Amino acid sequence: MTDGIAGGTAAAPIAVAVLVVLFSVEDGALGVHLLPAGAGRWRLPGRRLAAEEDLEEAAAEVLAEVFGAEATHLEQLYTFGAAGRGDGVREVAVAYFALAPVGSAPARPGRRFAVDGLPPLAGDHAEVVALAVERLRAKIHYSTLGLRFLPRPFTLRELQEVFEAVLGEPLDKRNFRKRMLAIGCIEDTGRRVRQGNHRPARLYRARHGDRVEIVR
Structure with missing residues (x-):
């Protein structure tokens, strides 16, 4: 008896990564934090997991690396695993979104971009951001999520x-x-x-x- 799923063709190596969409509100606009990816493109903060790492713990660590102060919310968004995703090894990315309190210090490194004025993004990161914006805007109507931008x-x-x-x-x-x-x-x-x-x-x-x- 095994803990996995049997059958099918031989499994190819798969890497698991986390991505974090960090939202902030500044100057009357919703923004997202991005890191330079080279060749004029930008990317979301994230990294691949080690075998023993927990998904949410890894996402929290990624968030802490760019934000420092504790965010007011961290929520799993979606799993992205289209064929061909990844560099050399197929990669499945579990995306999260987080909220930065209004008035908090800017995240570092990288910079903030308004969601309606994003630069070219690496890979499928534009799709990740779009889905995160859609989720945030939908959820603010039927929950108290919007209040998490204002802990004071x-x-x-x-x-x-x-x-x-x-x-x-x-x-x-x-x-x-x-x-x-x-x-x-x-x-x-x-x-x-x-x-x-x-x-x-x-x-x-x-x-x-x-x-x-x-x-x-």
């Missing part, structure tokens, strides 16, 4: 700016605030902050900031 207290205006950056479109102020308050995912801290010449704004925080919840 925030105003409703700041929260709306994050959602608009992620979705890439303006939102109606009244409807947005009504929904955020109605679904009960945020709570008033009892504090206020003055922004410009406007009257002091209430500061809110995620009701359950340590996890992502599904909302209706």
Whole structure:
């Protein structure tokens, strides 16, 4: 008896890698962190796994290497394994996406690019980024994922700016605030902050900031 799957043709060597799509919100736009790949192209942070490594631990290590500070979210996205993927050895890549808190220090090395202005990307990395953006934009509608960009207290205006950056479109102020308050995912801290010449704004925080919840 074996632990594997029997039958079929002889298995070819396969390498397993992890890729990390690190999202950030800056200057009103959703961005992603990339590393130079040579020949004018860029790539996502990632590497191949050693035989004894755990997938999520490897992804967390890759994230720590480029970001340093702990990201507020790390989630498995999809597995990419088209025939011909890899250099010399067929490679299967398990992609993750992560969120950098608003106002955090820039990731290093590499640089940030807005998702609507990406440079040429290596291999299938453009497909990986596109799927990650699609997942993030979909999930922000039915979960508290968007709050993970703001682990510190925030105003409703700041929260709306994050959602608009992620979705890439303006939102109606009244409807947005009504929904955020109605679904009960945020709570008033009892504090206020003055922004410009406007009257002091209430500061809110995620009701359950340590996890992502599904909302209706």
